[in-house]
Amino acid sequence: MADSYNGYCVKCKEKRDFDGEVKVSESGRRMAQGTCPVCGTKMNRILGKA
Structure with missing residues (x-):
């Protein structure tokens, strides 16, 4: 189940x-x-407990 998230790409240096x-x-x-949809680098975003 893939959802959409917002994260920081270290390679592109953009959110x-x-x-x-x-x-x-x-x-x-x-x-x-x-x-990352642009460069293909792995992205992570730490989520809250809720």
């Missing part, structure tokens, strides 16, 4: 909307992980 999946890291934090 972009990306389609990503919610994953849980080893420390229990939720994050959206996807790829």
Whole structure:
């Protein structure tokens, strides 16, 4: 289930909307992980608990 999120692309140095999946890291934090639609770099966004 891919949703749209807004995150920062380190390679483009801009905020972009990306389609990503919610994953849980080893420390229990939720994050959206996807790829930049322009350059294809992996993007992450840490989500809140709600």
